[in-house]
Amino acid sequence: MTVPESDERLAERLATEAGAILLRLQADSGLDGKALGKAGDEQANAFLMQSLRAARPDDAILSEEEQNDTRRCAVSRAWIVDPLDGTREYGEGRTDWAVHVALAIDGVAVVGAVALPGLGLTLSSGAPVKLQPAGSPLRMLVSRTRPASEAVAVAREVGAELVPMGSAGAKAMAVVRGEADIYLHTGGQYEWDNCAPIAVAQAAGLHVSRADGSPLAYNCADPYLPDLLICRAELADRVLALVRALPAA
Structure with a gap:
């Protein structure tokens, strides 16, 4: 059978x-x-x-x-x-x-x-990666062509090095693979940009959410999903607090 x-x-x-x-x-x-x-x-x-x-x-x-x-x-x-x-x-x-x-x-x-x-x-997500220890200093992923100002500001506050990289999936998997510690995105995405990376990241035990800490929702009529945070769980509260403290755009 x-x-x-x-x-x-x-x-x-x-x-x-x-x-x-x-x-x-x-x-x-x-x-x-x-x-x-x-x-x-x-x-x-x-x-x-x-x-x-x-x-x-x-x-x-x-x-x-x-x-x-x-x-x-x-x-x-x-x-x-x-x-x-x-x-x-x-x-x-x-x-x-x-x-x-x-x-x-x-x-x-x-x-x-x-x-x-x-x-x-x-x-x-079916074969979760075992997370490696956090880097020192911390490493934050940003777009190689359009680094978001919010990510740059948060990186400055936590003393993180900026790591420019291409696609959303590559950046998210860099956190999963231990090549970076934080992926904060605020520049606009769609559900297809992050659904698979989010599933893989959360299976590995990473924090995943919208940039304000709320859950990510999928299969919505409007697939626009503009922001996200993927990071090591122990960093989430600090990063989210810093994002909330940023001046409104």
């Missing part, structure tokens, strides 16, 4: 396989820059949509590369995917890009896999 594939295993397998498609395209297509990024988005999305519809026909899907069909909000189980998180980094031949595959149940990110194909890694 064939054992049904678990949600955790499905997410991990699809993220890894989509990453392999993207690596082959990067190596063999002769494309680069925006043209490579566009082709990568299209091919990875087509693979994930076809695979999820075949494996979980009764579930809803929200993808960055698909039209937002709000009928999904009436479905308890919704797969939330970003076929290529960090299109710019991918097109530039960098390694700080990712593939996100997540499952939200009743609005909560419960299953997630983040593939880092450029590093040959896939991290999954």
Whole structure:
């Protein structure tokens, strides 16, 4: 008798396989820059949509590369995917890009896999990473192109070094992997940018929330989810207090 594939295993397998498609395209297509990024988005999305519809026909899907069909909000189980998180980094031949595959149940990110194909890694909520001791000094991740002023201000207060990096998934997984301690984002994201990273991070025992400390909610009619905090649990209260003390924009 064939054992049904678990949600955790499905997410991990699809993220890894989509990453392999993207690596082959990067190596063999002769494309680069925006043209490579566009082709990568299209091919990875087509693979994930076809695979999820075949494996979980009764579930809803929200993808960055698909039209937002709000009928999904009436479905308890919704797969939330970003076929290529960090299109710019991918097109530039960098390694700080990712593939996100997540499952939200009743609005909560419960299953997630983040593939880092450029590093040959896939991290999954089904196989939580053992956290390493905090660094000294602390390290805070920021966008390599648009560091958020709030993150810079908080980093200054806690004496953290700034670590510029590309995609949201790469930054979140850097905290999971012990390469950084805090990822505070306030510059605008969507559900597909962070659902899978949040599932992986919380499975590893990290603090995850909105920047004001409130829970992250998924499968909403409007998928805009502009801010988040992923950090070591012992740092959360201090970081959240500093964020609340910042002057209103």
